[in-house]
Amino acid sequence: MARGRLKNMREERLDKNMQILVVDDFSTMRRIVRNLLDELGFPAGNVREAEDGNSAMAMLRQGTIDFVITDWNMPGMTGIDLLRAIRADAALKSIPVLMVTAENTREQIIAAAQAGVNGYIVKPFTAVTLKEKIDRIFERLAAVG
Amino acid sequence: MQTPATDPELHVLPPELRALLETRDPEAFEANLDALFARRQQALFRSLGHLTRDLHASIVRLTREAGQSSSSAPEARERLREALEMSASAAHANLATAEHLRPRASQLRDEARALAVAGAADTAAALQLARNAAEFAGTCLEDFTRLVESQSWQDLSGQRLQLVSTFIDNVERALLELARLTGTISGAPPGGERRAQAASTQDEVDRLLSDFGF
Numbered sequence: 001m002a003r004g005r006l007k008n009m010r011e012e013r014l015d016k017n018m019q020i021l022v023v024d025d026f027s028t029m030r031r032i033v034r035n036l037l038d039e040l041g042f043p044a045g046n047v048r049e050a051e052d053g054n055s056a057m058a059m060l061r062q063g064t065i066d067f068v069i070t071d072w073n074m075p076g077m078t079g080i081d082l083l084r085a086i087r088a089d090a091a092l093k094s095i096p097v098l099m100v101t102a103e104n105t106r107e108q109i110i111a112a113a114q115a116g117v118n119g120y121i122v123k124p125f126t127a128v129t130l131k132e133k134i135d136r137i138f139e140r141l142a143a144v145g
Numbered sequence: 146m147q148t149p150a151t152d153p154e155l156h157v158l159p160p161e162l163r164a165l166l167e168t169r170d171p172e173a174f175e176a177n178l179d180a181l182f183a184r185r186q187q188a189l190f191r192s193l194g195h196l197t198r199d200l201h202a203s204i205v206r207l208t209r210e211a212g213q214s215s216s217s218a219p220e221a222r223e224r225l226r227e228a229l230e231m232s233a234s235a236a237h238a239n240l241a242t243a244e245h246l247r248p249r250a251s252q253l254r255d256e257a258r259a260l261a262v263a264g265a266a267d268t269a270a271a272l273q274l275a276r277n278a279a280e281f282a283g284t285c286l287e288d289f290t291r292l293v294e295s296q297s298w299q300d301l302s303g304q305r306l307q308l309v310s311t312f313i314d315n316v317e318r319a320l321l322e323l324a325r326l327t328g329t330i331s332g333a334p335p336g337g338e339r340r341a342q343a344a345s346t347q348d349e350v351d352r353l354l355s356d357f358g359f
Contacts, residue, residue, distance in 0.1 A: 028236035035240060039247075109350055113357040120359075122350050129347055136359075 014138040018066035020047045023056040023082065024100075025074040029123075033069055033100065036127045040134070053077025057085055060092050067134075072101035072108070080108075080115060087116045096137050100125065196319045228305035235298040242288045253281050 020042060022033045030049045038044045048065070050056035052074040059065060068086065072079035079099060086092045096118040104122045112120055118140070119133040158166070165181060168174040256277060260270050351359070 026233070028233050028240065031237065031240050035243060104350065106353060109353050110357075113354055113359070120350055120354055122347055125347065140359075 014135065015066075016041045017043065017046060019064050020067045020069060021050060021056060021059055021065045022047060023050045023053065023068065023070035023074070023079065025051050025071065027051075029071065033130075036130050039127050040131050053079065053082030053085065056082055060086065060089075060095070063091070065095065068095055068097045069100055070097060072099060072103040072112075080112060083112065083115045083117055096141060098133055098137060100130075193323070196323055200316060200319050224305055225309050228302040228309075231298045231302040231305075235295040235302070238295040238298075239292060242291055246285065246288055249281055249284065253277055 020037060022030050022037075024030045024033070030051075034044055034047050034049070037047055048059060050059055053070075054077045056068070056070065057077070060068070068082075070079040070082055077085070079101060083097050083099070086095055086097060093116075097116070098119040098121065099112050099117050100121045100123065102123045109120055118137045121129055121133055161181060161184075165174065165177045168177055253274075256270075256274050260267060260274050263270060
């Protein structure tokens, strides 16, 4: 179901009703991202939350998530490991992933790019930056088909 | 071949070690070697004792300055956990304020836009908008007070985090000194390791990612 919607989103660029998974071990940051998404027109009811990579993977395997926004530094499974797990899973590998993190070394950014991240935002960030990166991700996905 | 007494390289050694190497009697050599090790170990244990006392004093200071009479490390961790909870609580309070104000602000904006379209003839709507705006301004003022109050929680949590940071500095210094004493530092000056290069702004991150086709 989500895969079909993802295909449509690529063709139609950006669907404001897509199902978004926000992954962060801090409830405050999850709430901030949820608020900013709501401000950008993504209904709060379509945003789900996970507090680390392991619980995120369990939610992703239910097959309803279209887009993942994840922190890097989390207990259990980190954001970079979550990204690698998504890309290694045949059923999940096409889901776009936006990294929103305080981790900002060149090595980490390059590692995320090599692991297949679709966008990278450093904290703290604004709603404008979040919008720019989400728009850019789906523009690129639409361009590659 | 040079004898120990004539070898010029021996002259750079500490006198006690030079004397040991120049000992001809095997039994005396072993006795002197044991004595040398014993002296070195005593110095190490004395330093370890000082370091242990310094660390304990740091823990006592941390917990005392955090407002506690006890001096245990578990309580220091508890203070740190409380600081994190205070920080989260303050952030949630601010977010609740934003969530509280946003729908009402959005509604007021829509009413004002509708009135602008209707024109000045709709005096009843204008009056209602004025009442709504006044009520919303009152709500904003109350919420601004709550925002300011929540910053005091942030300040308090910051002070506790500062205490923990100082404690960690003390522990680090003690451990580096311990490493120096036990000879495990291999020449690199403490804290002299190269820090990973950070792309601190979003623009720098974007420039870096552009090399990967982003």
